[in-house]
Amino acid sequence: MTIKPLVLALSLISGSMILTACQSANVSEQSKQAEQQEQKPVVYQVFTRLFGNTETNNVPWGTAAQNGVGKFDDFTPKALAEIKAMGVTHVWYTGVLHHALVADYSAYGIGIDDPDVVKGRAGSPYAIKDYYNVNPDLALEPAKRLAEFEALIQRTHDADMKVVIDIVPNHVARNYQSLSAPQGVKDFGAQDNTSLVYARDNNFYYVTGQDFKVPESADYQVLGGKPHPLVDGEFSESPAKWTGNGARAAQPHIHDWYETVKVNYGVRPDGSYDFPTLPANMAKQDYRAHYAFWQSKDLPDSWYKFRDITLYWLDKGVDGFRYDMAEMVPVEFWSFLNSSIKMKNPDAFLLAEVYNPTLYRPYIHQGKMDFLYDKVGFYDSLKLLMQGSGTAQSVMDAHLSVSDIAPHMLHFLENHDEQRIASPEFAGSAEKGKPAMVVSHLISKAPTMLYFGQSVGEDGSEMAGFGKPSRTSIFDYIGVPAHQAWMNGGKFDGGQLTPEQQALRQYYKKLMNLSSLSAVKNGELRQLTTLDSSKKSAQTVIAFGRESSAQQLLIASNFDAQQPQTVTIKLPEMWQGKVVDRLESHPSQTINNNQLTVTLAPLASVVYELEN
Incomplete structure (x- = not known):
């Protein structure tokens, strides 16, 4: 049995009227910000553990000694300069916070994690064990791991990029034990009344009277069946806690997020709220008004814990956060947290993983998110088109469905949750990502x-271990071959890439740097009409304009x-004169009778600039 996703009733009643009234103000503010910035944001997501790893053994379920593990120090000034050269403004260092893992760091006073409740050997980055420190795997000297990360933050800033890390508000590792919390900070659950299923200020929900049982499955073996002294099908937790995805059984299913426990934000088991809700007019207010609203309120303990965690990392120099599964946490909490963050750093970059389109506008306007994933709709329709089963119109329709909030909808083609474009399960060729990346990157002023x-x-x-190929593993120690070829043993010069890979990287480099163009960073979408096109081209060609006052x-x-x-x-x-391609060097053309005929090779694109 699982908890239904937490949905803010306010957003589903009169939200559309409220949001329409404030959309123009929000878009106007976005436009002002875009005019002041050198380019629109480009986020480089890197799985930190894998980035600098040069080992190529790739033994399934292999240890760090067998398969290697990257370190903070692998992000050298040269590496960061090459990342910056791709037009990157923000680096999202994924998997930085100390999460549960199988390796033994007891020599550093760190409790050993039980593999029965760890996914993979290297562990899930979304099962946080200590919110006030970083993964010891990533440090050359584990005892100095926090200092090594702080040095990476400084190197990233020196390379003129900002730092984003994950915050996982919906759940924590079953074995949460903070060794590094500031004085006076209590661990999650340390003061809970465990005799109750629910209490407002409990950090967790409990299956009272029952002990936790490790999931059973005939198809899954912990560590792939490799021996380990703690693999015994048992983990001590009494009483059992609700699982991260909301499963309420003492023994969750193998496909539940069994390695985590759900955090309680004052949402009762029946879904009702044990905290104040936002007045309807707060959708129109800025973060300062939201911050002021919450100051007089008595709120659940978990709210304050996560506020203090994020402010701690801001003090360390982190510039923003990517929020995991934000839709499973009530929007009022986001109003509270994000306004607190913005009061400390108004420029903080706040990105949320939200997959329910009915929650997009509430989480932006009431929850004060800067950006959300544009997955359901835009990414999904692009993926189908890349696979040959979608249509160009479906992609445009998906984008237009969020036109009022388009500046807030971050675009991507790959991330740690999605299949690699080149995998047979997705498109089977990285070349098929080229037209999709052009559309994804240039259709909106939102970040890419x-x-x-x-x-x-x-x-x-x-084949790393936990999970299946097509997605680069986030659970195990593994080498990433094409990336390693670019890394070239730490030279970061692409010295081992094939000519085809070199050409692809140069294409991306040129494309991503178009984010500095005026029409890209602060222009508006121009819908264009194609005339007398064949049925095939109407299905497979996407054409649109971007227009600013200057371009x-x-x-x-x-x-x-x-x-x-x-x-x-x-x-x-008003579009008259000659057009020049800024991407693939197609021949320049002259517009005749407000029309332009374009012939595109397979998987080719043009980015024509009108010469005034």
Whole structure:
């Protein structure tokens, strides 16, 4: 049995009227910010443990000694300069916080984690064990791991990029034990009344009268069946806690998030709220008003714990957060947390993982999120088009469905949860990502995210242990071959890449740096009409304009991997003169009668700039 996703009733009643009233103000503010910045944000997501690893053994379920593990120090000034050269403004260091893992760090006073409640050998980065320190695997000297991360923050800032880390508010590791919390800070659950299923100020929910039981499965063996002294099918937890995804059984299912426990935010087991709700007009208010609203309120203990955690990391120099499974936490909490963060750092970068489209606007306007994943709709329709079963119109329709909040909807083609483009399970070729990345990156002023290894065609084919290939493993120690070829033993010069990989990286580099163009960073979308196109081109070619006061761009991409496509595009009357391609060096053309005919090779794109 699972908890239903927590849905804010306020957002589902009169939210549309409220949000319409404040959309223009929010978009206007976004436009002002865009005009002041050098480019629109580009986020480079890197799985920190894998980035600097040069080991190529790739033994399934292998140890760090067998398969290698990257370190903070692998992000050298040269590495960071090469990341910056891709147009990157923010580096999202994934898997930094100290999470449960199988390796033994008891020599440093760290409790040993039980493999029965750890996914993989290296552990899930979303089962946080200590919110006030970082993963000892990532340090050359585990006792100095926090100082090594602080040095990485400084190197990243020196490279003119900002630092983003994960915050996982919905759940923590079953074996949460903070060794590094500031004086006076109590661990999650340390003061809970465990005789109650629910109490407002309990940090967890409890299955009273029952002990936790490790999930059983005929298809899964802990550590792939390799021996370990603690693998015995048992883990001591009495009484059992609710599991991270909301499962309320003392013995969760093997497909539940059994390695984690759900955090209580004052949501009763029946779904009702044990805290004040936001007045409807708060959707119109800025973070300062939200901050003031919460100051007079008595709130659940977990709210304050996570506020203090985020402020701690801001003090360390972190510039923003990516929130895991934000939709499973009530929007009022986000109003409280994000306004607290913005009061300390108004420029903090706040990105949330939200997959329920009915929650997009509430989490932006009431929850004060800067950006949300644009997965359900835009990414999903792009993926189908790349696979040959979707249509160009479905992609445009998906984008237009969020046109009022488009500046807040971050775009991506890969991340740690998604399949690699080059994997057979996705598109089977990194080349098929080229037109999709053009559309994804240039259709909106919202940030674009680039996953490490994407620009060199990493295919995620390694069998690491927990999970299946097609996604680069986040649970085990593993090498990432295409990325390692670019890394070239720490030279970060692409010295081992094939000519095809070199060309792909150069393509991405040129494309991502278009984010500095005026029409890209602060322009608006121009919907364009294609004339007398063939049925095939209408399905496989996406064409649109981007326009600012200083620049006009025409973008067209052919998703057909086999055939060239020709389209005639009707342009606005004021668009006159010659157009020059800023991406693939297609021949320049002159607009005639407000029309332009474009022939695109398979998987080719143009980014035509109008010369005034």
